[in-house]
Amino acid sequence: MADTAVTETQSAAWWDLVARFKAAAQQVDQVLNTLRTQEGAARSDPALSGQYDAIMGRAAALRQTIGDYLSKIDTAVQWVKGAGQWVADAVGLNGLGFVPVLIGIGAITAALATVTAFLSDAWALSKRIEEQHRLEARGLSPQEAAQVVDRSTAASAGSSWIKQLAAVLGVAALGWLALRASQQTKGQ
Numbered sequence: 001m002a003d004t005a006v007t008e009t010q011s012a013a014w015w016d017l018v019a020r021f022k023a024a025a026q027q028v029d030q031v032l033n034t035l036r037t038q039e040g041a042a043r044s045d046p047a048l049s050g051q052y053d054a055i056m057g058r059a060a061a062l063r064q065t066i067g068d069y070l071s072k073i074d075t076a077v078q079w080v081k082g083a084g085q086w087v088a089d090a091v092g093l094n095g096l097g098f099v100p101v102l103i104g105i106g107a108i109t110a111a112l113a114t115v116t117a118f119l120s121d122a123w124a125l126s127k128r129i130e131e132q133h134r135l136e137a138r139g140l141s142p143q144e145a146a147q148v149v150d151r152s153t154a155a156s157a158g159s160s161w162i163k164q165l166a167a168v169l170g171v172a173a174l175g176w177l178a179l180r181a182s183q184q185t186k187g188q
Contacts, residue, residue, distance in 0.1 A: 017108045018073055024115040025066045031122040032059055041133040045146045048129055055122050062118050069111050
């Protein structure tokens with residue numbers, strides 16, 4: 001049982017990741033609501049329409065993954081609370097129970113990285129739709145507006161992948177640090 005003991009540092013890292021994951025899940029809802037209001041504008045251009053459909057398709061699968069993780073987290077937390085402090089005290093789990101074993105820091109980190117990458121893509125599409133709609137409102141035809149947006153998107157594409165990479169690396173680094181702290185405390 002000693003191998004499953006959870007330190008206060010590990011517990012704090014796990015709860016921090018859970019909070020970040022829940023916040024990212026809320027951001028997914030926000031970006032999807034924004035995109036739904038922009039559907040009409042997205043449908044005015046075949047390229048945007050295709051991108052819109054692709055993002056919404058990814059969103060369906062992602063929402064299922066988010067729901068699965070949130071359900072597992074909630075179930076595990078409720079189990080720990082229901083089992084009573086005596087279980088945690090008896091096996092030395094610092095009140096966190098088997099939650100890190102059931103839903104490890106690495107799994108939550110990977111899911112958070114996936115959500116972060118999706119959010120980056122979805123917000124970029126939302127901004128693209130918004131810009132095209134703004135240009136059309138100023139008198140450009142949908143085709144002219146699409147060309148302007150395509151040129152500006154191509155110019156900023158380099159920075160977009162850098163932002164995505166930075167977000168994924170940041171989340172991965174957080175998970176790695178938590179895992180490393182876990183391994184160091186096991187060695188003590």
